Amino acid sequence: MNENGAMCHDWEKAFMLQSRDAAIGKLFKGIIHNMNGDIQALSMQSELIAMVFSQVDDNLAKIINSGGSEETKAAIVSLRDILNRRSSLLPQMHQAVLSLKETVRRASAYGEVMAHSAKDDFSMNAVVRSEEKFLCADSFFKHKVVREIVLGEGMPPLHAHRVELEQVLFFLLANSLEALKKKSVPPWSLRIETRLEGAMTEVVVQDNGIGIAPEDQAHIFEPFFSTWGSCFGLGLYLAQKTVEELGGSIGFESVPGCTRFWLSLPTQRI
Numbered sequence: 001m002n003e004n005g006a007m008c009h010d011w012e013k014a015f016m017l018q019s020r021d022a023a024i025g026k027l028f029k030g031i032i033h034n035m036n037g038d039i040q041a042l043s044m045q046s047e048l049i050a051m052v053f054s055q056v057d058d059n060l061a062k063i064i065n066s067g068g069s070e071e072t073k074a075a076i077v078s079l080r081d082i083l084n085r086r087s088s089l090l091p092q093m094h095q096a097v098l099s100l101k102e103t104v105r106r107a108s109a110y111g112e113v114m115a116h117s118a119k120d121d122f123s124m125n126a127v128v129r130s131e132e133k134f135l136c137a138d139s140f141f142k143h144k145v146v147r148e149i150v151l152g153e154g155m156p157p158l159h160a161h162r163v164e165l166e167q168v169l170f171f172l173l174a175n176s177l178e179a180l181k182k183k184s185v186p187p188w189s190l191r192i193e194t195r196l197e198g199a200m201t202e203v204v205v206q207d208n209g210i211g212i213a214p215e216d217q218a219h220i221f222e223p224f225f226s227t228w229g230s231c232f233g234l235g236l237y238l239a240q241k242t243v244e245e246l247g248g249s250i251g252f253e254s255v256p257g258c259t260r261f262w263l264s265l266p267t268q269r270i
Contacts, residue, residue, distance in 0.1 A: 045089050052086045055079075121157040124165070124194045124201050131169045132192070141177055145188045152195040158270045161246060165270065168242050168250075171235035172205045172261050179209025179259060200248075201270065204262045212254040220252065239263075246270060 059079040066072035128149065136142040158165075173192075180188040193204040212220060212227070219225045221240045226233030243250045248265035 041092070045092065048086065048089060052082060055082050121159055122162050123155045123157060124203060125151040125155050127162065127165050127169055128192050128194055128203070131166055131173055134170070135173055135177065138177065140181060140188075144186070145177070145180060145190050148189070148191040150191065150193040152193070155194060155196060155201070156267055158201070158267070161270050164242050164246070165265075168239045168263065169203065169205075171239040172203075172263075175236060175261070176205055176207035176209060176259070179207055179211070182210045183208070196267070197264070199267055200264045201267045202262060202264045204260060206258065206260040208257055209259060211256040211259050212252075217252075217254060221250075 056079060059075045059082075062075040063072055063079075066075065128151065132147065132149065173190075176190055180190065187208070189208045191204070191206040193206075195202050195204075216225075216227055221236050222233075223237040224233040225237075240250050243263050243265065246265055247269045248263060250261070250263040252259065252261045254260070
């Protein structure tokens with residue numbers, strides 16, 4: 001590789017890392033939204049509990065001053081009723097805490113993946129699950145996209161290039177997500193499938209978005225070509241380049257309402 005080629009390769013690697021960081025920043029807004037909802041729930045329940053303490057205090061004061069009259073009994077009954085009704089909120093608080101922990105776990109998932117050493121075995125199914133969870137930080141993807149995940153049985157363990165594979169799959173899923181967002185009416189659906197075909201590990205990503213215009217299809221893997229306006233137009237180019245460097249191939253077919261990308265990789269190379 002000559003000096004210009006080496007510089008281009010280094011630039012492409014740097015862009016892939018930068019694009020991943022940018023995606024994290026964009027999707028982190030969705031994570032913050034989820035966290036705010038959970039924190040708001042916790043805050044609301046804490047206020048209700050504070051009100052309970054106030055009511056309990058008032059009723060205890062009545063008990064102390066009532067001298068055992070019928071009013072005292074009524075106050076005790078009222079106190080028990082309040083405590084019973086408010087105690088039903090505790091499971092809801094507990095679930096909110098668990099949800100908050102899960103949101104934070106998703107935010108740290110990328111860092112955990114980066115911490116894996118090159119010798120750690122993984123599977124293509126694990127890559128799919130990881131990227132699906134990562135994109136759930138996008139509220140549209142999480143709440144409106146109907147996802148069908150078909151994971152092949154007996155997928156062999158893989159030994160290297162996990163970050164590269166996650167990057168490729170992220171580019172494909174992000175492309176599908178943009179296509180779905182451009183579709184104005186539901187349903188919005190996404191299908192991800194993994195399978196083993198002989199010596200090849202294959203992944204298929206299919207969406208029912210707006211599709212790729214016929215005049216654009218010949219350019220879809222070209223650098224700086226984008227139909228989304230706000231994108232750099234390098235995602236699919238880098239996906240193709242990465243797959244080919246791993247000895248595999250990538251392709252697609254698209255008609256209005258259905259776009260299908262697939263990639264095929266030699267299992268022994270990864």
